[in-house]
Each structure stands twice: as structure tokens, then as C-alpha cells.
Amino acid sequence: MIILKIGGSVITNKSQENTFKKQTMDRLSKEIKRSGKKIILVHGAGSFGHITAKKYGLQNGFQEAEQIRGFSLTHKAVQKLNSYVIESLYNQDIPAISLPPHSMLRLNNHMLKTFEFEIFNMYLKRGFFPVTFGDVVLDDTLGISICSGDLLVLSLVKYFKPEKAIFVTDEDGLYTKNPKINSDAELINSITENELENLTTDADSHDDVTEGMKGKIDTIKNISKCGIDTILLNGNKQGRLYNVLVGEDDTYTIVHGGRA
Ligand code: IP8
Numbered sequence: 001m002i003i004l005k006i007g008g009s010v011i012t013n014k015s016q017e018n019t020f021k022k023q024t025m026d027r028l029s030k031e032i033k034r035s036g037k038k039i040i041l042v043h044g045a046g047s048f049g050h051i052t053a054k055k056y057g058l059q060n061g062f063q064e065a066e067q068i069r070g071f072s073l074t075h076k077a078v079q080k081l082n083s084y085v086i087e088s089l090y091n092q093d094i095p096a097i098s099l100p101p102h103s104m105l106r107l108n109n110h111m112l113k114t115f116e117f118e119i120f121n122m123y124l125k126r127g128f129f130p131v132t133f134g135d136v137v138l139d140d141t142l143g144i145s146i147c148s149g150d151l152l153v154l155s156l157v158k159y160f161k162p163e164k165a166i167f168v169t170d171e172d173g174l175y176t177k178n179p180k181i182n183s184d185a186e187l188i189n190s191i192t193e194n195e196l197e198n199l200t201t202d203a204d205s206h207d208d209v210t211e212g213m214k215g216k217i218d219t220i221k222n223i224s225k226c227g228i229d230t231i232l233l234n235g236n237k238q239g240r241l242y243n244v245l246v247g248e249d250d251t252y253t254i255v256h257g258g259r260a
Helices: 022-035 050-055 066-090 117-125 149-160 212-225 240-246
Strands: 002-006 039-043 096-098 105-108 111-115 129-133 135-139 143-147 164-169 190-192 230-234 253-256
Touching (some): 039 149, 117 129, 149 212
Antiparallel strands (some): 105 111, 230 253
């Protein structure tokens, strides 16, 4: 089984609120279908969640009554994006089922407290294609908070020990420097968890409330510590997701899981 995250930067236009990149998602759905792989899919929020979450300061926990409205509005937005993703999968005859985090997990000071992992297992066993996503959630200390897709991936990896974790992003993989602002940045084809420690990242957060690239590297380090390989690939390039799903060669970065 594979844990697959499709980043919000791939399936939404991050600079324009609530814009879904349907063509890109439809192509990725086809590549998923063609691979025939058993997958748990996680997707990010992109411009359907981050802008409202930031406006209402949801990442900092409950501070004022107006945030309750912000929480609902943010959930409504990410749920809408999720419905578009699910529809795209259905159109490829993939039996997608939506598992919204707000109703099945709780955080405690941004860290995972409870998560009904077994529901994923039960749906998988019955032949469904579980889909979850970055969402607003309850937090025992902060009252309310955000659960990023990356935290979901890490938690699912720890529980399910999949054959690999895949991050579909809008870059070819990991670079020696942030490629969006450094023209001499070089793509890293293969790297170990130890070597990741030395990788510096310039912030590239757009309006992310969930830390952007720095957070992603921390997540990948933790996935590696579980002994699982992580692959980062460019979802805007046709066929790359399919090739990685079925284990064929292409352009990407592989982060080798450290065998403890
Ligand atoms: O896009 C963030 O999830 P991410 C979720 O995976 C919200 O970081 C609600 C902003």
C-alpha cells in the first residue's frame, strides 16, 4: 500500500482563492487508476483553506468568537475542494470515500492525540479508495487548530508502514536551494535522512499556515526514521506520478528511509 499526498499547490491556484485545477487533477486521477495500486490519498488545501485559515488566525488556537465562523468557513472550503477531488476520482471509476479529519482525529498543541486509523483499514479491505485532507480540527490545549496534510501523511505512515510515501508537488523534487528564487539550485535525485539534515531551505510559504517547505522536510525526516522511502515528484509533468507508483524510472527525488 502507498500513502500519496497531492499538494494544494498542484491542484489549486494558490494565489487565487478557491480555484481548482480540474485538468491537472483529472490527469492525476487517470494516472492513479492506470497504476492499479492500493493507495490512501491525502490532499492539501491550497487556496481553498490557507487564505481563510490565515485571515482568522486559526493556527494559533482559539482567541476570539469570530474564529468559530472562520473555522466553519475554512472547513466549508476544504470540504469543497475535497468534493472536486472525489468527483475527479469517481469519473475514473475509482471508489473514493472521503474521510474528513475534523470528525475522526484530535490534536493536542498541534500534535496528534487521537486518530481513528482503523477506519482507513476497513475501507481499504473492502476495496474502497480512502481520501483525507488538510482540515480544521479540535485541539485539546488550543481549542481549535489546523491539521496539515503532511501531519496526516506522517501519522498514516507510522501506523500503516506503507511500501512508500509519495508527495506530488509543483517542483521536480528537492533542490539544493529553493529553485523558485535561486537559478543555480540543483535537483537532488537521491538523498538519505542524514544528508537531509544539512539541507537549508529558504522559506517559500505563500500564504501557508502550515510551514511550507521547512515543515515538509521535517515531515520527510520523520518518515525516513520509520524506515520508509519518500519520493517527491512534479505533478504538473505528465506520467511522473504513474511511473513512480509502478516503480519505473523518471525525474524525482527519493529520500531513502533509514533502517533503524
Ligand atoms: O495544505 C492545510 O493543509 P495543507 C489545511 O496540507 C488548512 O498544509 C485547513 C489550511
